[in-house]
Amino acid sequence: GESVGLHLPTLSVQEGDNSIINCAYSNSASDYFIWYKQESGKGPQFIIDIRSNMDKRQGQRVTVLLNKTVKHLSLQIAATQPGDSAVYFCAETKGSGNTGKLIFGQGTTLQVKP
């Protein structure tokens, strides 16, 4: 069935290093992908998105890469800071249509060591 999964439940990095969070998806028809960040006790916050007609998209300190061949999505965070500590979710569109329904991965917890 359809699923969106993250490879690792927890990722620990040193402050200042780059972080890479991975996500595998199974629905080849998905055409829109989003990364969210959720800090403890808060709702998920939009970070960056990418459509299936792109391979890469950059934001401020973040880059999302999409590999449609192997159905893989990654989020790269440059110069990771303590404020980046959170749970990161990937999400994909579920089927066609314009209702914007998403399916979410389980989340990866990013821990930044000072």
Next chain:
Amino acid sequence: DVKVTQSSRYLVKRTGEKVFLECVQDMDHENMFWYRQDPGLGLRLIYFSYDVKMKEKGDIPEGYSVSREKKERFSLILESASTNQTSMYLCASSRQGNTQYFGPGTRLTVL
């Protein structure tokens, strides 16, 4: 900036009570969503609405109902709260086919 607000951050109710969770968005979004979030289970869609007075069941609608009388407001109703409905409830809104923006969440405890 998009703003999605939820009526309560924390709520404690007793088994059998009727519970209303309110969500308001200020960006004129067509779509609104209710999720619950539980450890190890991730975000699960309860109900969504793509227009006023329209609603569709998500993946886990049992024990819940919703109301959307105005475009900016989407209410989640627990007709008779049970302990297995203790959870974090998240509301989101979006334009058609675009990013969902989330509220801060309501942590509901049913005793």
